[in-house]
Structure formats: C-alpha cells, structure tokens
Amino acid sequence: MGIVEYWIVDYAALGGRAFIGNLKQPTISIYHLIDEEYQVSQFRDNDLIISPSWPELNLTANQIFTAGV
Incomplete structure (x- = not known):
C-alpha cells in the first residue's frame, strides 16, 4: 500500500x-x-521521538504516554 x-x-x-x-x-x-x-525505531521513557515524516516534532515518549492523563 x-x-x-x-x-x-x-x-x-x-x-x-x-x-x-x-x-x-x-x-x-x-x-x-x-x-x-x-525499518523500526523504538522509543521509551525520556527518549526524544525521531520521525522522518515529522522532523519538527519535539516530544519524548513519556510526553505522549502521559498526554491523556
């Protein structure tokens, strides 16, 4: 696809x-x-998310995990 x-x-x-x-x-x-x-990249804890499609993204994995709390 x-x-x-x-x-x-x-x-x-x-x-x-x-x-x-x-x-x-x-x-x-x-x-x-x-x-x-x-190809996979993995992020945990305070790892800064690196996305080839979203290079301006400035979030850590924990920020995403706790966003809805």
Missing part, C-alpha cells in the same frame, strides 16, 4: 517481547518504509 510511516504506541506494554523487548515497558515503535521494507 506504500504507507511511508506508521506508529504503534504501546502505552500499557502489552506487546510481545519480540516486539517491545524483554523488559516489557511502554514503547513507541515507528516503522518507516525504506526500499520497500519497514
């Missing part, structure tokens, strides 16, 4: 260990399409 970028925001750390790691903590996974394959 050619979706350039998509995000999975696992604020409750419910994802499988293969996807979010063995410490199972809240994780934002950003998948970016490069040469017809998705």
Whole structure:
C-alpha cells in the first residue's frame, strides 16, 4: 500500500517481547518504509521521538504516554 510511516504506541506494554523487548515497558515503535521494507525505531521513557515524516516534532515518549492523563 506504500504507507511511508506508521506508529504503534504501546502505552500499557502489552506487546510481545519480540516486539517491545524483554523488559516489557511502554514503547513507541515507528516503522518507516525504506526500499520497500519497514525499518523500526523504538522509543521509551525520556527518549526524544525521531520521525522522518515529522522532523519538527519535539516530544519524548513519556510526553505522549502521559498526554491523556
């Protein structure tokens, strides 16, 4: 379908260990399409979110996780 970028925001750390790691903590996974394959970058805690589609974004993972609280 050619979706350039998509995000999975696992604020409750419910994802499988293969996807979010063995410490199972809240994780934002950003998948970016490069040469017809998705490359993933993951962000946790106070990591600054880096998005190729939104380079001006200035948020940490925790800011996103706590936005609705």
